[in-house]
Amino acid sequence: xxxxxxxxxxxxxxxxxxxxxxxxxxxxxxxxxxxxxxxxxxxxxxxxxxxxxxxxxxxxxxxxxxxxxxxxxxxxxxxxxxxxxxxxxxxxxxxxxxxxxxxxxxxxxxxxxxxxxxxxxxxxxxxxxxxxxxxxxxxxxxxxxxxxxxxxxxxxxxxxxxxxxxxxxxxxxxxxxxxxxxxxxxxxxxxxxxxxxxxxxxxxxxxxxxxxxxxxxxxxxxxxxxxxxxxxxxxxxxxxxxxxxxxxxxxxxxxxxxxxxxxxxxxxxxxxxxxxxxxxxxxxxxxxxxxxxxxxxxxxxxxxxx
Numbered sequence: 001x002x003x004x005x006x007x008x009x010x011x012x013x014x015x016x017x018x019x020x021x022x023x024x025x026x027x028x029x030x031x032x033x034x035x036x037x038x039x040x041x042x043x044x045x046x047x048x049x050x051x052x053x054x055x056x057x058x059x060x061x062x063x064x065x066x067x068x069x070x071x072x073x074x075x076x077x078x079x080x081x082x083x084x085x086x087x088x089x090x091x092x093x094x095x096x097x098x099x100x101x102x103x104x105x106x107x108x109x110x111x112x113x114x115x116x117x118x119x120x121x122x123x124x125x126x127x128x129x130x131x132x133x134x135x136x137x138x139x140x141x142x143x144x145x146x147x148x149x150x151x152x153x154x155x156x157x158x159x160x161x162x163x164x165x166x167x168x169x170x171x172x173x174x175x176x177x178x179x180x181x182x183x184x185x186x187x188x189x190x191x192x193x194x195x196x197x198x199x200x201x202x203x204x205x206x207x208x209x210x211x212x213x214x215x216x217x218x219x220x221x222x223x224x225x226x227x228x229x230x231x232x233x234x235x236x237x238x239x240x241x242x243x244x245x246x247x248x249x250x251x252x253x254x255x256x257x258x259x260x261x262x263x264x265x266x267x268x269x270x271x272x273x274x275x276x277x278x279x280x281x282x283x284x285x286x287x288x289x290x291x292x293x294x295x296x297x298x299x300x301x302x303x304x305x306x
Contacts, residue, residue, distance in 0.1 A: 045297030054288035062265035112139035142172035199238030205231030219301035240269035255282030
């Protein structure tokens with residue numbers, strides 16, 4: 001898996017370097033400079049997108065499965081973060097020739113969800129019931145700063161095919177809250193487990209795609225674009241607050257932690273990789289903004305050199 005990811009990153013990097021080299025060659029050509037007037041444009045695009053989310057969703061899914069296996073809980077009431085949503089992106093672009101352009105853009109990614117429910121479970125040692133209360137709240141957000149290159153291929157009058165690729169920088173954060181309380185039918189004090197995670201990261205990613213541009217007027221176009229992205233973030237640093245146990249700081253890991261006599265799915269904050277009989281199946285957690293989007297927008301030329 002690591003070899004595959006490494007090769008994928010290398011291919012994307014080499015492709016971007018090739019586009020940059022061709023762009024530089026085109027700009028440096030006296031013929032290209034003399035026959036084209038550089039122009040600025042603003043692009044605004046909106047449409048549905050898919051992102052992987054990563055291990056926050058995997059932990060919530062595993063916790064849901066754990067409860068359904070260990071209790072009478074029916075399952076599928078713990079809500080995960082939605083992979084599908086709408087996205088809005090704005091970009092400032094400079095056409096440096098009739099075929100090549102460079103652009104800087106910004107995109108906001110945000111998703112949150114929460115769930116709360118109760119269920120009753122037969123107490124295994126006495127003729128009474130256990131009453132459970134479960135609450136979860138999760139959220140991820142990122143500001144994506146984009147640098148892209150564009151290559152235009154004319155198809156027919158007023159319609160162009162546009163290939164694009166570039167690099168991104170994600171300023172991201174995520175949070176997760178989980179609460180589990182249970183008590184027998186007759187009780188003095190309930191058992192509670194409350195966890196609150198806050199993590200953040202800044203990482204580079206890649207994007208690339210294909211689109212069609214229809215020029216309504218010389219300075220106004222409609223754009224339809226499909227774009228994919230690769231943005232997996234590890235080494236996520238943050239804090240975890242646990243009821244009656246205080247605050248932990250370090251790197252986020254995902255795995256299983258011993259709770260009573262069973263291993264329960266868990267997210268662990270630790271300065272180093274957790275080990276020992278208390279943990280199993282531990283690995284570094286991932287926040288994953290990789291995915292794809294289909295967007296419709298407008299391109300407005302607002303300045304060109306005379």
